[in-house]
Amino acid sequence: MRIGIVCPYSWDVPGGVQFHIRDLAEHLIGLGHEVSVLAPAEEGTLLPPYVVSAGRAVPVPYNGSVARLNFGVLSAARTRRWVNEGDFDVLHLHEPAAPSLALLACWAASGPVVATFHTSNPRSRAMMAAYPILQAALEKISARIAVSEYARRTLVEHLGGDAVVIPNGVDVxxxxxxxxxxxxxxxxxxxxxxxxxxxxxxxxxxxxxxxxxxxxxxxxxxxxxxxxxxxxxxxxxxxxxxxxxxxxxxxxxxxxxxxxxxxxxxxxxxxxxxxxxxxxxxxxxxxxxxxxxxxxxxxxxxxxxxxxxxxxxxxxxxxxxxxxxxxxxxxxxxxxxxxxxxxxxFDWSTVGADVLAVYETVIEGAAGSTTGSSADSDAEPDAAGSAAADPGSVAADGRPRATGWRRPWG
CATH class of the missing domain: 3.40.50.2000 (Glycogen Phosphorylase B;)
Incomplete structure (x- = not known):
């Protein structure tokens, strides 16, 4: 499987999201998958061979902290080129609601997209205010993952839809x-x-x-x-x-x-x-x-x-x-x-299998959608623009609902 993963935060400033993405990428590579990670990084940063730099990041207040994010015209061009050249079977974005590479990749994506939401903030004014801007991009997401029930709750309350809960992984x-x-x-x-x-x-x-x-x-x-x-x-x-x-x-x-x-x-x-x-x-x-x-x-x-x-x-x-x-x-x-x-x-043997199951689900869903479109070109498109929609994939408010299940882990 060819997998593209987008890290929103600067690779050279250690943090939980970066570690999660690094460990996920290395776990998937160890299983024989082809993985490329796009991330912001300062010039001269020593990067693993699977990481592609999108340029330096700038500090931005986000979720009660200061995140180092990369966003802009040049970043958008680099992201679009990486997405197009990668020809990924699935694109896995992290924190696409932040003004980051993940959001840029979501705009550029054309195939199956999985998004992981890490943020837990019951009163995120920024996320609520940004929803009209994010809506078109978020409708491209085939499945959503939340790293905890609290991250899932933040997603549901601010952006609608739902998510499968898969915790962060650790090499125990x-x-x-x-x-x-x-x-x-x-x-x-x-x-x-x-x-x-x-x-x-x-x-x-x-x-x-x-x-x-x-x-x-x-x-x-x-x-x-x-x-x-x-x-x-x-x-x-x-x-x-x-x-x-x-x-x-x-x-x-x-x-x-x-x-x-x-x-x-x-x-x-x-x-x-x-x-x-x-x-x-x-x-x-x-x-x-x-x-x-x-x-x-x-x-x-x-x-x-x-x-x-x-x-x-x-x-x-x-x-x-x-x-x-x-x-x-x-x-x-x-x-x-x-x-x-x-x-x-929380071991990667369990968490990695759950993430791969989500990948396989959205890839199969995309293939089925393509086949269905060919067989019945008159089918009415759903809220995300695809034909032969699963009736359960759209919430009552018209926003896409996550594909898959929510596995309790607490």
Whole structure:
């Protein structure tokens, strides 16, 4: 199968969507499929052989964060050329509702199109305002995927239609087999994320840290991610700052080793999360997880059975829960055991098969539509302009409904 995948965000700035697309592409290539990924990238970025650069991206406020997107006349021309030259059996777009390469590719597409929606935002004014502009492009989409029930809800409420829920994937064995690093062991707390992005919640963890260290004086915090390290500890008492070790950006291998080494992994995110891939990676590595009680996090953590939850933005509750976990090796072992079973549903062996099933469905549907059009050229076209439409493929409001099913995974 020839598969084209479009990444909306800059390849050189790590993020959950980019990692998901990278891992999906490599999983599909490993199965023998031909895959090309179109993505923004700064000049000089070392790209995998399957990635095609569409040029540099610019920072744009999006979904409570700052996304690096690529959009414009030159980008449109590059995208159109990539689509035409690729001659793909299926085109897989990520976040086509954002002003990005995915939307440009949707406009340029002429064959089967699958779209994955990652965003969870119950009040996205931008998405609602953009719907009249997006409508023509979105009608080309044959099937929609949402990475969680919360991303699906955002899609339904803002753009109409529906989606199959397929979570983000992780190579569970990669994290499970990583070797712990001695210097990262010994009553350590882990945090991975962009330091200067407030919604990742590091300031909440910093506010909790004095109480954690008062009650567990041998503990320390390991922080991996880019950002201003001095600003991150600015409100921490000076005598405690040496208990925070900043590791900077880490490789995939070191991320796995870090997660295998820590006694507790803390995800204090404030909101805007539709899934929580880092939680799945931490569970895969055997790190006991403590996370804010966001709906998406609670679902990934099996309602708190595969990891503990604390009230969002409550530094005191975070400190209490973290001290309790550090003091209770039996509870940590219990969380590891449940997580190791639960996390298998997120492995690429399962997630990849579900994505391929969607591809096969839309390809077969396109072939059937072409045959039907040839057999009955007088058939009345549906809302998307194709003949012999499936009556269930159009919602009551006239917008296309997703092809396929919604597999529960939480």
């Amino acid at each position: 064995d990669f994290f499970a087999s990583a070797e712990p690093k001695t210097e990262w062991q010994g009553e350590t707390i882990g945090f991975i994320g962009r330091i200067d992005e407030s919604r990742k919640g590091l300031p909440v963890l910093m506010r909790a840290l004095p109480e954690i260290l008062r009650r567990r004086p041998g503990a320390r915090l390991l922080v991996a991610g880019r950002g201003d390290e001095r600003e991150a500890v600015a409100d921490l008492p000076e005598e405690l700052r040496e208990r925070v070790e900043f590791l900077g950006m880490v490789s995939d291998e070191d991320k796995a080793r870090l997660l295998r080494s820590v006694d507790v992994y803390v995800a204090p995110n404030l909101g805007g999360e539709s899934f929580g891939i880092i939680l799945v990676e931490a569970m895969s590595a055997g790190a006991p997880v403590l996370a804010s009680d966001l709906d998406a996090f609670a679902q990934v953590l099996d309602g708190g059975r595969a990891g503990e939850l604390f009230p969002n933005e409550d530094a005191d509750a975070l400190a209490e829960a973290c001290v309790r976990l550090l003091s209770d090796p039996e509870r940590r072992a219990e969380l590891r055991a449940h997580a190791s079973r639960h996390v298998r549903r």
